[in-house]
Amino acid sequence: MKKKELELLLPPEVAFDGEQLEREILKSAKVKPEDVKHVHRVKRSIDARGRQVQVRVRADVYLENPPEDIISPTYTYPDVTQAKQVVIVGAGPAGLFAALRCIELGLKPLVLERGKDVRSRRRDLAAINKDHTVNPDSNYCFGEGGAGTYSDGKLYTRSKKRGDLQRILQILVQHGATQDILFDAHPHIGTNKLPKIIEAIRETIREAGGEVLFEQRVTDFLVEQGEMHGVVTADGQKRLGEAVILATGHSARDIFELLHAKGITIEAKPFAMGVRVEHQQSLIDRIQYKCESRGAWLPASSYSLVHQTYYNNKQRGIFSFCMCPGGFIVPSATAPGEVVVNGMSPSRRDSRFSNSGIVVAIELEDMDLDTYGPLAGLRMQQALEQKACAMAGGTQAAPAQLLQDFIQRKKSKQLLDTSYQPGLVSVDMNELFSEEMAYRLREGFQAFGQKMRGYLTNDAQIVGVESRTSSPVRVPRDRESLEHVQVKRLFPCGEGAGYAGGIVSAAMDGERCAEMAALKAGVAVNR
Structure with missing residues (x-):
């Protein structure tokens, strides 16, 4: 060649x-x-x-014709209308890519999504921002496309050994993403473009004979003699299949509760919690690019920070998470009475604000396992989110504080302009967190200020709480078959089961689970 x-x-x-x-x-x-x-x-x-x-x-x-896989391949999907059925719970990236892979393998996917389709979902997002009303089944976490739909659409991952990264990107391009994601080191799509791509994937599934059903919350599992045969939805219907792929995302607390109540093994797992820090994007650009203006061609700059903190002889990491250059902070609660924040960016990343999660690692020894067992991390999340809501007045307004004021442990007299639409309420964030978490956050921010001169300033503010970094629960599975360790034909999948950490890694895990489900259904799998 x-x-x-x-x-x-x-x-x-x-x-x-x-x-x-x-x-x-x-x-x-x-x-x-x-x-x-x-x-x-x-x-x-x-x-x-x-x-x-x-x-x-x-x-x-x-200088000669390149291999076929170099020139953006097109994936084809056969008619599976009459094929064996696999039930997929959740229409996030794990569920949707599991469905596409099922079709390629000759299986009919039945995708059950508790939330609404991507267009209808927008009205519920607007209600959170304007009216402070949270629909538990349709919000920034639940609905077609999952939490990733209304996010930055980051497509980089460290999980390249778990699947074919380039294949995932090529499928996204086939459904409307730009070719740039195939060669940018840190590709992203943007919250303004992701919905149309998600719709296109849904139509591919339906055109091939698969089904995607909305407002279908799962309320029970059909298990007989140690095998999963299907699920029951809130309307009482039984949905049967050769296997069940559980791809519910990291915020489906009712699913974790249901698994636990039915005696299906789950485990507490480490995760992280903290705040969102919001700067002017121009400040981050000056720090990172070392110039007054990035000009017309450079993209909004980002950063990645990590520091090790010590408290009572315990070491815990504090790190930046889901950094959103040129983006917005959004309300990501999934139930009334809690405040959760996350970040998103449009494709152009042209907001004047920059935000990033700054979070502290939560290990098993930090949780009350004796009281709550495998749900200990979940209970820890809930308690902090509910406290944040109460401190800020009981709406979707979020507690906030100027960054240096937080370090100095004094309540801010006035907050800055913000991208967070429901609004901010000035509190001493040290009182929101435990003394240990507050100490680690203060130590981390001071260390970050040393690494990025100008970062630690009262021209920035912190907003709470960033608590949904990953699932606080793992649904354990066999390393080889990917089946649940106790219940056969159940394939825990993606972020919610504790096996992914973003759009691409969830998509790759969805494909792997589809392949294992196909083998269980007696279908040959060829890559």
Whole structure:
């Protein structure tokens, strides 16, 4: 295969302009345009270590026809109307990609989503922001596409060994995402574009004979002789299948409660909780890019921070989580009487605000396992979210404090403008958290201020609480078969079961669970 492998260091105005980038690649390859069969852009990443920000681009220039999988492959989905059925609980990335993979393997997916379709869901999100009304079945966490639909749409993951990352990105491109996600080092889609992609995936499932049903909350499991045969929904209907893929997301507390009540093994697992910190995006740009303005070509800058803290001889990490450059803080409660915050960004990341979760690791020894058993972490989350709601007045307004005021343990006289639509209430956030958590957060922010000069300022504020970083419960499964350790034909999947940490890792886990469910149904699996 004749090709030239290139690595270029380019100014942003070239690297982020498609036509200029193509010309620069051909120029560096030293070939005539008519001799080129295909230019494959492999990776693009920003290098801000020097005085001038540059962009590293890797590209392959093919002088012969490239392999088929290089030119964005199209995945085909056969008619499975009359095929064996697999029940998939949850229409987040794990559930939707499990459904697509089931179809490829010749199985009919029945996707049951407790929330509404992606368009209808918007009205319930508006009600949270404007009227402070939380619908327990339709909110920022529940509904078509899951929590990822109304988020930044980050598509990078450290879980590359668990599946075919490029395949997931290619399927997203096939359903409407831009080609850029295939080669950007930190790809994202954006909350404004994700809904249409989710709708397109749903239509692919339906056109192939699969079913996607909304407002179908699962209330019971049908287990006989140690095997899962289906589920019961709130309307009393029994939904049967060869297997059940449980892809409910990290906030489906009623599912954890149901599993526990029925004696189906679940386990408490470590997670993290803390706050969202909100800066002006221009400040983060100045710190990261070392210039007054990032200009027209550089994207809104992000950061990743971690620090180890010590309290009573216990070491715990504090770290940035789900950083949203040019984004918004959004209300992510799933029940009345609690306040939860998360972050999202549009595709252009053009908000004047930057926000990130700053969270402290919660280990098993930090939980009251003696009282609550496997639900100890869940109870810990609930208690903090309910306290945040009460401190801020009992609505979806969130407790907040200027960053340096938090360090100095004094209530802020006045808060800053915010992207959080339900509004903020000034409190001393030290009183919201336990003394240990507050101490670790203060220590972490001071350390981050040393790493990023200008970060620790009263021109930033913290908003609480960021408590849904991951599931506080694991639904254990066999490492090989991916079946539940106790109940056969039950495949715990994705973030809710404790096996993923984002859109892409959840999607890959969904595909793996679909393959194992297919084997259980007697269907051959070929990659």
